[in-house]
Amino acid sequence: MDSQRHVIVELWKGGGRMRIECVGSGSLGLLFAARLSDAGADVVLITSTEEQADRLNAEGVALQDGSGTIYRAVAAECYREAAAGSPDSEERDADWLLLTVKQKHITPELARWLAKRIGLKTRLICFQNGIGHAERLAAEIPPDRIYVAVTTEGARRDGLNHVSHTGWGVTRIGKAFTGSGGNGSKNGTYVPLPEDAQDDAYFDENEKNMRQLFLSAGFETFLSKHMDSFIWQKLLINAVINPLTALLGVTNGKLPELPECRELMDKLVTEVCEVASANGIPLQTGGMISEVLDVCVRTALNHSSMLQDLASGRMTEIEWINGSLLREADEHHIALPVNRTLYALVKAKERTIVKES
Numbered sequence: 001m002d003s004q005r006h007v008i009v010e011l012w013k014g015g016g017r018m019r020i021e022c023v024g025s026g027s028l029g030l031l032f033a034a035r036l037s038d039a040g041a042d043v044v045l046i047t048s049t050e051e052q053a054d055r056l057n058a059e060g061v062a063l064q065d066g067s068g069t070i071y072r073a074v075a076a077e078c079y080r081e082a083a084a085g086s087p088d089s090e091e092r093d094a095d096w097l098l099l100t101v102k103q104k105h106i107t108p109e110l111a112r113w114l115a116k117r118i119g120l121k122t123r124l125i126c127f128q129n130g131i132g133h134a135e136r137l138a139a140e141i142p143p144d145r146i147y148v149a150v151t152t153e154g155a156r157r158d159g160l161n162h163v164s165h166t167g168w169g170v171t172r173i174g175k176a177f178t179g180s181g182g183n184g185s186k187n188g189t190y191v192p193l194p195e196d197a198q199d200d201a202y203f204d205e206n207e208k209n210m211r212q213l214f215l216s217a218g219f220e221t222f223l224s225k226h227m228d229s230f231i232w233q234k235l236l237i238n239a240v241i242n243p244l245t246a247l248l249g250v251t252n253g254k255l256p257e258l259p260e261c262r263e264l265m266d267k268l269v270t271e272v273c274e275v276a277s278a279n280g281i282p283l284q285t286g287g288m289i290s291e292v293l294d295v296c297v298r299t300a301l302n303h304s305s306m307l308q309d310l311a312s313g314r315m316t317e318i319e320w321i322n323g324s325l326l327r328e329a330d331e332h333h334i335a336l337p338v339n340r341t342l343y344a345l346v347k348a349k350e351r352t353i354v355k356e357s
């Protein structure tokens, strides 16, 4: 971890204390809760168990990075208790809800609960891998309140209230539904994603204040009008790295070293680029292969989230990664033979080892 990072952190200068609710207290939820609280926000963590809420209320979040462990007090509430009581207007006054649960936990029940939690000014940021979650949430929540985020922050949950910040990344946040589509690419040619001017009048004061808070917490954060493209790029990276590492039981760095895998990676990238293009997101195959290989090198020692899920006997996110690509491809009558095979193999593997549903 780069302890120098905080030197470039700007101090939070926004007006008043910002109130943040982190819904989901896995690795990302704990990381955001600890660092945003350290930067001066009022943070409430919503947990899935009473045991975790009790531990967090008693001890706070223990955040470990290269410079040691800090304990940061946060308020925590168990989802079931929070769902049982109807929140009064003050409780519904969060500025931002950060939804850090996995896609598989975004049920209609959770969406209805989130809708009740949204007050007059509250906006929701979704940090999930894959696609389709914003649309599912929009069945209950006004679409203009829904934001999506793509982050490469590395975090590992080491206990109920312990999290290790394993690598600094970049976070991009923007409206889920802009109606703009694509990344401005022309004639199917890949154009590197533009970094939007952060003082653009397109972004409102609340969005700029939220970015400022993330910066104050040490997170390199950008507001973006092009989230569709960032989401598809992340989807492509996950669709290639996650099933292969999970099925082979190897770290990300091992994949490019195995010739059979390199061939499969090229085929997977080509297939995903075809579906992306049919969805109005032109991604160039060569550029995306380099990007995937680069992620394998930068995260060489990582056990991908899908590998970790299988190793712990949990259901994976295959349904929302390769599965959602298959559904999109079916709509456009595109065949995805390699994606389809890996999808089937991961589903079969889940059946043999999964302990929890």
Ligand SMILES: CC(C)(CO)[C@@H](O)C(=O)[O-]
Binding pocket: 237, 238, 241, 242, 252, 295, 299, 302, 303, 304, 305, 306
């Ligand atoms: C990029 C990635 C594959 C790195 O491990 C990560 O998104 C993951 O593990 O899901």
